[in-house]
């Protein structure tokens with residue numbers, strides 16, 4: 001019987017089968033950030049278990065609040081920093097080198113097809129873009145991952161999502177995934193791997209695939225996953241050139257991480273994007289999504305561009321297309337947070353940062369910042385933000401604040417207009 | 428093993444997310460105990476009062492579908508634990524929240540929607556008792572009702588071990 005990519009990865013990493021429904025997998029990468037890891041570290045220390053299973057397979061970054069904003073966040077950063085130091089975790093990224101985990105770690109080539117990856121962060125599903133099984137976990141799972149290099153999962157079912165059609169101008173991966181979440185609802189993919197396939201996915205850049213997989217969790221999915229192909233191999237080439245004779249050879253090898261044609265799925269859906277309009281959320285749940293035309297004129301106070309969903313170079317380029325030579329409305333504040341130092345520096349080289357600054361944006365250092373309402377752009381009670389992030393929960397960007405999720409292009413249009421508007425008018 | 432059951436807090440809404448259970452701004456705390464006062468602080472649900480007596484006296488939560496969706500933060504489980512709420516009964520859970528519950532040796536039990544209806548209709552003061560051996564829950568309010576639940580063998584072992592770290596440290 002054929003297998004899905006997730007089943008193949010599970011088979012390849014199987015350590016134990018504690019019950020017929022559960023498996024324990026060996027992990028290739030355990031990623032850590034300063035919000036969920038310090039409690040794990042403190043607990044391991046208190047139990048006399050301050051060890052790591054493999055300092056090379058553990059990656060750590062201070063990204064959520066950086067540079068630290070107060071004594072508490074400074075302490076969290078210090079706990080992570082000291083721990084990385086004493087366990088000789090080489091891949092540890094601190095102020096100056098740090099950026100949003102799910103943008104930084106792929107950029108460093110840490111994620112490869114067929115890998116198992118966990119992190120104490122729900123958007124770990126982003127890394128499925130590389131054909132890896134990557135799942136967000138809680139602190140206890142993280143502790144066991146750090147200590148033993150294993151994690152338990154229920155046998156996942158797979159939901160196959162075939163995406164067809166050609167994206168209309170002004171419509172992006174973010175619009176596609178918002179539309180999919182609207183169809184599935186916030187728990188439509190719970191306990192399932194969301195496999196994104198079809199001609200549109202094959203044509204997408206790694207950046208767009210990461211945007212797609214990033215929001216799998218917003219439909220409840222365990223992981224998003226794309227088949228690793230030439231696009232993947234070209235992205236990873238600087239890191240794998242000693243492992244393969246050529247990109248072609250890597251592409252052939254990667255194909256072992258494609259689902260078999262006769263694999264069985266829990267469910268299959270097909271989405272045709274040919275007539276898709278830019279999408280915007282309107283409530284406090286990410287499945288509350290409308291076409292942008294239905295939201296025309298909705299007031300906003302702030303525009304936030306960044307995060308692990310849409311803080312990548314492609315996103316900044318798209319938004320800059322609209323912002324070039326324009327000023328944002330007097331009534332709004334614009335904040336750009338490039339997701340990593342590399343992206344920031346590339347955006348500078350390409351003149352994009354200047355476009356944003358000339359338009360009136362504040363450009364922050366790479367950080368999660370306002371995405372989770374902890375720093376650099378927290379909303380006041382009653383304020384509304386047009387945001388390229390992934391969560392619009394009540395209070396997410398600040399108590400009493402409201403978040404509308406959208407693509408970078410739609411956010412740029414909102415910045416210029418001063419209210420939510422159709423970005424296709426500007427391109 | 429932890430003790431399970433007691434007076435229930437009924438949260439009659441689906442999709443209660445982790446930001447509602449414990450807002451992100453408290454994630455800078457480095458101890459579980461420090462989270463205690465902030466439980467359900469941002470919950471949007473009718474006249475629910477996170478500072479009320481009802482919540483203070485509750486030892487179990489009964490709720491609808493997709494409880495604990497959103498972030499992976501185990502703080503959402505710890506804030507229940509430090510408030511002596513060791514079990515949640517729901518129509519369904521978000522995967523990570525459910526795993527976090529069992530990883531902490533706590534109970535996340537799923538019952539069909541009509542059973543949740545039955546419990547909610549027992550009135551305002553419902554007492555939950557749980558028999559993990561027999562896999563039975565009794566809810567007592569104006570009347571009493573008993574339900575059986577499914578507990579997979581691995582989840583049962585996590586409860587008995589007191590959590591996943593305790594289990595994994597011995598076994599792997």
Ligand code: SF4
Pocket residue numbers: 064100101102121123306307308309367368371372389390
């Ligand atoms: S950018 Fe936002 S969603 Fe992404 S890891 Fe940071 S806080 Fe989480």
